[in-house]
Amino acid sequence: MKTVILSIFLLLQLTLFANDAKYKEQMAKQIQIVYQSETIEELQPAVNALDRIASAEKTKWEPYYYSAFGSLMMATRSTEAAKKDGYLDAAMAAIESAKKINANESELIALEGFVYMIRVTVDPATRGQQYSSLAFQTYNKALNLNPENPRALGLLAQMQFGTAQFFGASTEEPCATAKKALEKFETYKSENVLAPVWGKSITQGLLKNCK
C-alpha cells in the first residue's frame, strides 16, 4: 500500500512539475515573441497564446500581463484610432483580470499607466487632460507599491518629458527621473523569473535628449 501511495504521490509531483515546466517554457516562448515582434500579424498569435495560458493557469498574473503588453504594442502599431481603442480595451480587460489575481503588483499598475499614456496619443486634444493626469497618478501608485520598479520610473520620466517639452519648460526633472530609472534598470532584479524586463532602451532613448 505504501508503494501505491508513494507512486501516486510521485506521479502527482511529476505531473505538477511537468505542468510548471510547460508553463514556464510556453511563457518564455511567447514573451520572446511579444518582445521582438514588429507587426500586428506577429503579435496577435502571441497574444492569443498568452490568453490561452491565462485561461488554463488561473492563479498566474503574468500571462495576462504579457497579453496586455502585446495588445498595447498592437495599439501602437495600428494606424486607425478606432482599432487602437479596441486593442487598448483588450489590454485593459487583461490588466483587470490580472489585478483580480494580484492587485498589488507594481508591474501591472505601471502597465495600466502605459495604457492611459497611449490613450492620450489617440486624441491628444480631447483626452490629454483626463488621461495624462490618470497616467501620472497610476505611475506614482506603481512606485508606491515598489519604488524600485524601473519601468514605472522610466514611463513617468517619459510622461514628464512630454509635458515639459509641450510647454517649453525645463527638462531637468524628467531627465533626473530618467537617470534614476536607468540606474534601477541596471540594479533591479526580481525574484520572479517571468518578471518583465522591457523598457531600458526607451529610457536610454529619452536620455539622449538630456544633456
Next chain:
Amino acid sequence: MKILAALILVSTCAWAQTKVSGVVKDTQGEVVIGANVMIKDSYDGTSSDAEGKFSFKTDEKGAHILVATFVGYKSFSQAVTLDGKEVVLNIVLQEEANVLDGVTISAGSFTAGEEKRRTVLKPLDIAMTAGATADIAGALNTLPGTQKVGESGRLFVRGGDGNETRTFVDGMVVLDAYGAAAPNTPSRGRFMPFMFKGTSFSTGGYSAEYGQAISSALVLNSKDKAESNQTDIGILSVGADVAHTQVWKRSSLSGKIQYTDIRPYFGLIDQRIDWITPPQALEGSAAYRTQVGKEGMLKLYGNFNRSSMQLYNHDILEPAKKQSYDLTNTYQYGNASYLQPLNENWNIRGGLSYTYNENAILLDGKPIGERESGTHTKVVTEYAANDNLEWRMGGEVIQRNYEAYQLNTTTQESQKLFFQEVITSGFTEAQVLVHTKFITKAGGRFEYNSLTNAVSVDPRLSVAYKPGKKGQFAFAYGMFRQSPKNQFVRLNHALQSEKAEHFILNYQVITDRKTFRVEAYYKQYKNLVKFVNGNMNDLNNAGNGYARGVELFWRDSETIKNVDYWLSYSYLDTERDYINYPTAAVPTFASKHNFSAVYKHFISALKTQVGATYSYSSGRPYTNPNNTQFNSDRTPDYHDLSVNLAYLPKPNLIIYFSCTNLLNNNNIFGYQYSDTQANDGLYKSRAIQQPANQFVFLGVFITFSKNKSVNQLPNL
C-alpha cells in the same frame, strides 16, 4: 501495483490526441484573421490564419467547451466532444453591437460624449467654440436644427419657441435652465459645460423617457468621481471664481464660487441700455459623488445663484419718459441621482430634483414678479438581456407650484395669480438589435395632468439601418406634449397640453475623424395656445402650426493637420397660427436659412489654440403696424464673426481671450413699435439689439494640483 498500472494507462490514454480544425468568418462572410480558437481552461488552441483557417491538436479528452475570440467581436463558444475523432467547425463571429462601427439610433440626436466612441461634439468642443462664450446653448447653436435668436440666448429648435427645449441633468428635469436677463438681452445657461461628461442634444424624435418638451431635449450627464485634488482660480474681466476638488478613495467633492460684476466692463464699453445698476451675480455650486457598496453610485449636485440689475425703459415716442425696471433673481437647484446594478442583466436608477426660481420684478415700484418651485421624482429599471435586447420602464412625478403678480391694465394695480400642477407619468421602451445592420427602439409614454384631469398616451419609434461599413439611414417618429407657458396657464388652468408630432429621416456617414449628415423632418403642431378674438386674457387651445426643413452637417478634423472645423446649414419652412396671430404666419423667432462655420487650430509652436466662428441667419419676421399685413416685414440678415484664443505658457496657466462680432456688425433682431401713432400718423419703431455689438472677455486661469500638468482647459 494494479492501481499504478491503471494510472499509467489513464495517462497514456490521455496522449491520444484529437484534431480540431475549421474556419472563422464574420456575419458578412469575411474571414477573420488572428482569431483565438481554444479549448477552454487549457493550453490547447491556435490563431486563425490569413484565410481564416485553424487547426490544432489537443490532449484533452471528453466533453469540453471550444471558445473563439477576437477584438471587436462577441466571444463564441460551443460544446465539443474530444474522443480522437477530428472535430471540424465553421465558426461565425458576431460583431459586438454598438461598438465603433455598429448601427445606432441616430435620427434627431447629436451626442457629445467623452473620449472614446465616435461622437459629433465633445465637452471640450463646447467650451472652445468661438462666440459661444463657454455657454452650452451657445455652442449647440452652431449645430443644424437651431435658429439664432440673438436677444434670447435660448435654444430655438426647428420652428419651436425657446421654452419648447427642455434641459435634463442626470435624467432629472430642470425647470428653468437659463439665468435671468433683462428684456431683450440674451440669457446664459445655468450649467457649466465642464460639469458634464456627456451631452446629448436631440432636435426631435427623442426617447419616451423625456416628456414635457415638444421640440427638443438637452440631456446632460454629469461627471463621475473626480480623480485628483486640485484648486482652480480664475480672474476674469467681469469677475472672479475659485474652485476646489477633493478626492477620497471612494468619493469626491467639488465646489465652486463665482462672482460676476459687469460694472467695470460697462464703464469701458458703450451700452445701448440705460442701466441704473448693471448685472451682478453671486453663484455657488457643489457636487459630491460616492460609490455605494460594490457598484452603486450616488451623485449629489446643488447650485444657488442670486443676481440683480436695474435699468430704465424709455418710451419710444417720448424718450424722456422712462420707467424703472428692477430685477432680482434667486435660484436654487438640487439634484440627487442614484444608480445601482442589481445583477448582470438588471439595474435600477432613480433621482430627485428640486428647483426654486424667483424673479422679483418691480416695474416703477409695482411688483410683477413670479415664483416657481417644483420637484421631480423618478425611478427607472433597466434590463439588458444581451447586446440584442434592452428594455426599460419607469415612473415619474413632476410637481410644480407657481405664483405671479400681474399688472391689471385697467386698475394699474398688481394682482396675484397662481396654480399648482402635478404630472404623473410612466414610460416603457424596448430596443432590439434585429440584425447587426438593423436596430429598432419603440416605446410609449403615459401622462396624467392633475390640473386638466387629462390622460394621454404618446408613442415613440426609432429605427436605423446600416447597409455597409460607414453610411447609416435612420427614421424617427414621435408624439410629444408639454404644458403651455406659465404666463398662460396662470390665466386659464383648463388649458390642455400643447402637442407636436415629429417625422424625421436621417442619413449619416461617420468615419474616424470626419462626419457627414443630412436630415429632413416634418413637424405638426396642435393645441397651441390662442387668444380668443385677440384678447390676451381669454385663451384656448385652437392654435396650430407646422415646421419642415432640411439640414446638413460636415465636420472634418483630418484633412488639415491640427485643424478641426465644422459647417452646418439649416433650411426652415414654418408657420403658426397661435397667440395673437390673426392668421397662420412665420413666427418672429424663425429664420429661413441658418449657417455656421466653426474653425479651431492648435499652433504647437505658439502653445496657442485659436478659434473662429462665423454665423449667418436670414432675416426674421416682425410686424410693422404701419403695414397692414401681419409679420410681413423682415429684419436685415444676421452676420457674426467671433474669435477666441487660449494661450498656455505653463502647464497650469491659461490666458483666454474672446471677442464676439469682430467686424462690429449692427445686428437687428426685430423692432418694437410705439403703442400710439406719432404726429405724422405713423407708429415709431425701435430696433431690438444686443446691449453692445461686441463682447470682449479676458480671463486668467490658474490651477494648483500635485501633478503640474493639470490645467483648466476643459473648464473654459
